[in-house]
Amino acid sequence: MQLHVMKHPLVEHKLTVLRDENTPSNNFRQLVSELVTLEAYEATRNLTLEEHPIQTPVAPMTGHTLTKNPRPMVIPILRAGLGMLDGMMRLMPTAEVGFLGMKRDERTLDVITYAQRLPEDLTGRQCFILDPMLATGGTLVTAIHYLAERGARNITAIDIIAAPEGLERLKKEVDPSINFDVVVAGVDDRLNENGYIVPGLGDAGDRLYGVVD
Secondary structure: EEEEEEOOOHHHHHHHHHHOOOHHHHHHHHHHHHHHHHHHHHHHOOOOEEEEEEEEOOOEEEEEEEEOOOOOOEEEEEOOOOHHHHHHHOOOOOOOOEEEEEEEOOOOOOOEEEEOOOOOOOOOOEEEEOOOOOOOOHHHHHHHHHHHHHOEEEEEEEEEEEEEHHHHHHHHHHOOEEEEEEEEEEEEEEEOOOOOOOOOOOOOOHHOOOOOO
């Protein structure tokens, strides 16, 4: 596993405003989208390219475009990951989009998969998982194994913030044969007794979309 922590003044500024409990939902959504676009530059560094001959106004040349077959696959984890999708697709509009519905049992902290919309075969795909919070790591470990069962071997997770406990769990539980990267805007101090990141930013889904009983 390769961990990439974004170090940039714009990232620091936007992340601080995002964390503030007084930031309203509309600003929170906009900041998440902007942060993901900044992270995506790092996350897509190793996208595969193919040669593409063109004619400029001056002369012919051979440039490079993203590989069309297979196309990259972007996979937000419902529901909070949806808030990251626009920021990712703004940078990579030709990618395909799949979905994984996962939630954490707040009592046991186990991960429950309740929905999916993905190709049966992900062999050769470069997959990008979107989820704002990497807390215990359970959701991400489950998602990676789910994709790996469908043939994915090149997976990048894009998260806003992560806890050390979750990162450590990934190192222990993800199959080393999987080429796996994590890109985050920040790594926080710890998890509290309820499995929330400290200092964190609260419940990302609720802050994006409101509280759903």
